[in-house]
Amino acid sequence: xxxxxxxxxxxxxxxxxxxxxxxxxxxxxxxxxxxxxxxxxxxxxxxxxxxxxxxxxxxxxxxxxxxxxxxxxxxxxxxxxxxxxxxxxxxxxxxxxxxxxxxxxxxxxxxxxxxxxxxxxxxxxxxxxxxxxxxxxxxxxxxxxxxxxxxxxxxxxxxxxxxxxxxxxxxxxxxxxxxxxxxxxxxxxxxxxxxxxxxxxxxxxxxxxxxxxxxxxxxxxxxxxxxxxxxxxxxxxxxxxxxxxxxxxxxxxxxxxxxxxxxxxxxxxxxxxxxxx
Amino acid sequence: xxxxxxxxxxxxxxxxxxxxxxxxxxxxxxxxxxxxxxxxxxxxxxxxxxxxxxxxxxxxxxxxxxxxxxxxxxxxxxxxxxxxxxxxxxxxxxxxxxxxxxxxxxxxxxxxxxxxxxxxxxxxxxxxxxxxxxxxxxxxxxxxxxxxxxxxxxxxxxxxxxxxxxxxxxxxxxxxxxxxxxxxxxxxxxxxxxxxxxxxxxxxxxxxxxxxxxxxxxxxxxxxxxxxxxxxxxxxxxxxxxxxxxxxxxxxxxxxxxxxxxxxxxxxxxxxxxxxxxxxxxxxxxxxxxxxxxxxxxxxxxxxxxxxxxxxxxxxxxxxxxxxxxxxxxxxxxxxxxxxxxxxxxxxxxxxxxxxxxxxxxxxxxxxxxxxxxxxxxxxxxxxxxxxxxxxxxxxxxxxxxxxxxxxxxx
Numbered sequence: 001x002x003x004x005x006x007x008x009x010x011x012x013x014x015x016x017x018x019x020x021x022x023x024x025x026x027x028x029x030x031x032x033x034x035x036x037x038x039x040x041x042x043x044x045x046x047x048x049x050x051x052x053x054x055x056x057x058x059x060x061x062x063x064x065x066x067x068x069x070x071x072x073x074x075x076x077x078x079x080x081x082x083x084x085x086x087x088x089x090x091x092x093x094x095x096x097x098x099x100x101x102x103x104x105x106x107x108x109x110x111x112x113x114x115x116x117x118x119x120x121x122x123x124x125x126x127x128x129x130x131x132x133x134x135x136x137x138x139x140x141x142x143x144x145x146x147x148x149x150x151x152x153x154x155x156x157x158x159x160x161x162x163x164x165x166x167x168x169x170x171x172x173x174x175x176x177x178x179x180x181x182x183x184x185x186x187x188x189x190x191x192x193x194x195x196x197x198x199x200x201x202x203x204x205x206x207x208x209x210x211x212x213x214x215x216x217x218x219x220x221x222x223x224x225x226x227x228x229x230x231x232x233x234x235x236x237x238x239x240x241x242x243x244x245x246x247x248x249x250x251x252x253x254x255x256x257x258x259x260x261x262x263x264x265x266x267x268x269x270x271x272x273x274x275x276x277x
Numbered sequence: 278x279x280x281x282x283x284x285x286x287x288x289x290x291x292x293x294x295x296x297x298x299x300x301x302x303x304x305x306x307x308x309x310x311x312x313x314x315x316x317x318x319x320x321x322x323x324x325x326x327x328x329x330x331x332x333x334x335x336x337x338x339x340x341x342x343x344x345x346x347x348x349x350x351x352x353x354x355x356x357x358x359x360x361x362x363x364x365x366x367x368x369x370x371x372x373x374x375x376x377x378x379x380x381x382x383x384x385x386x387x388x389x390x391x392x393x394x395x396x397x398x399x400x401x402x403x404x405x406x407x408x409x410x411x412x413x414x415x416x417x418x419x420x421x422x423x424x425x426x427x428x429x430x431x432x433x434x435x436x437x438x439x440x441x442x443x444x445x446x447x448x449x450x451x452x453x454x455x456x457x458x459x460x461x462x463x464x465x466x467x468x469x470x471x472x473x474x475x476x477x478x479x480x481x482x483x484x485x486x487x488x489x490x491x492x493x494x495x496x497x498x499x500x501x502x503x504x505x506x507x508x509x510x511x512x513x514x515x516x517x518x519x520x521x522x523x524x525x526x527x528x529x530x531x532x533x534x535x536x537x538x539x540x541x542x543x544x545x546x547x548x549x550x551x552x553x554x555x556x557x558x559x560x561x562x563x564x565x566x567x568x569x570x571x572x573x574x575x576x577x578x579x580x581x582x583x584x585x586x587x588x589x590x591x592x593x594x595x596x597x598x599x600x601x602x603x604x605x606x607x608x609x610x611x612x613x614x615x616x617x618x619x620x621x622x623x624x625x626x627x628x629x630x631x632x633x634x635x636x637x638x639x640x641x642x643x644x645x646x647x648x649x650x651x652x653x654x655x656x657x658x659x660x661x662x663x664x665x666x667x668x669x670x671x672x673x674x675x676x677x678x679x680x681x682x683x684x685x686x687x688x
Contacts (some may be wrong), residue, residue: 056651
């Protein structure tokens, strides 16, 4: 009986195992191979040494990713809290509205910001009526951060919303009964219980923000060059797969470290229902 | 070529799937031509064409479906944004194309690396009929004892130019150095590919575009870095159309034919051929080594030289064509355009690109990545370490809090 069920579970799992071996493990091994060889296929550490040139780019990327993530959190947290405490039909509609932009192509959504922020774009055309501007809204760091927040905000809202809507209301009521003020209810009850949601939202915004290249190219106009751009350039323009692969490897390791720090938050007995989607 | 961002292209493609089927007219070919293509036995075959974005007529004449109609061959059409993009796709393997449309230096590179096949000109009878020998000198060189013209048929020729918006730039510029003028800060568009961008710095420094001296490339890179720091140029390719036509930018570097097109949409634009010299280039059809349908590919090259098709393409792309049938056609509207057909005898210091040795190419690419990659990070270190400290504090606070709570419950 025991044996049979484990065979059945293996059978059920096999499509996904096959998938991950083919499309996750194998590519990772290839990245590792390219990172440690030169163009002729001989072993070398030159690519790894070449990374030193880009250390400031790495730091810049992590800085931008962190700023975008924190802004997303500040926007998403009150919204998710508010959402979890309203009527069911309103909740359903709002969740759908949050997800609605995700049904459109990420590229088109980002590109649209150019026509909004440009010198003859929507905002500046409006300001011109009052004789202001044109303000330099595009091609700077703020536009890049805006693009990141705009694109990845749903990934922050949804896990937060999930955690908060599952939260036991009676805990909040109990705290209120015991005389806790609204602020201390949030600080002592809601916030600790929503940590798993914050952690998973943090991950899902931070990781794509750090590695993005499309947003920086379109909204940063080449002024802001993040590590994603450098990697993309190594593959697309410089045709240097080896350096590109070793940069990707370092990026992966750095993201893993960041995720490791986050696990400190979720790896506790109170962590339930955090990682979702 | 290189028009509109690939993204907009996707949109247009999506829309045009529905639209062009109705708007494009069928061309009436002579009986002889129709029979020729039908007799090639290409029915049921497939042809993979890899071309620059927006580099074939899809509006007046739907060139690809005309080819399919005449030959019965199915065309699988994909586009690229730069020679380098195309090359990395090819070199990466796993893709198979029949027709490629690289520019001069890339044709040489592909030839050197034996990635393209010699053409059988008996399958391209239109070449002898319509190719204007005046342009023949462009493909006269030999690479490793192989003549370029045996491998490549020129599609279009052109030059790089400096485009400016007369609303911002009051005095007609004569030199590339205007791109370094801080007066136009944040209003400058530069090529987003290494060779074209370097060529501008090289022209200013009076260098050979095909230099193999590292110090030359260093000097050019230095100049470009200085430009990035002081003028904050935006690096674009096809997006230049939207950006210049909208009037948001003062200066741009691009290709001559594309200027005419932008000018149609924004009459405030003007152009100059800077005195330090420009790059002259050609784009040519070649057949990839991995081609599964060489006969079909040759038929395609031949078809692209049919007078009706060549005219439709020339009117759509706005680049100079080497096709005699078009140049002699009275209906051809661009023949008088000085941007498209400049008087080459008056252009000083025009230079063509040639393939660079691999180590030079790598050096140039590395320099280019550095030109574009260097950020002003002085203020950023502060932000970064503040973030790091905050995160560390949060983690510490959280851990201490947890421990405290645990103790509390234990008690």
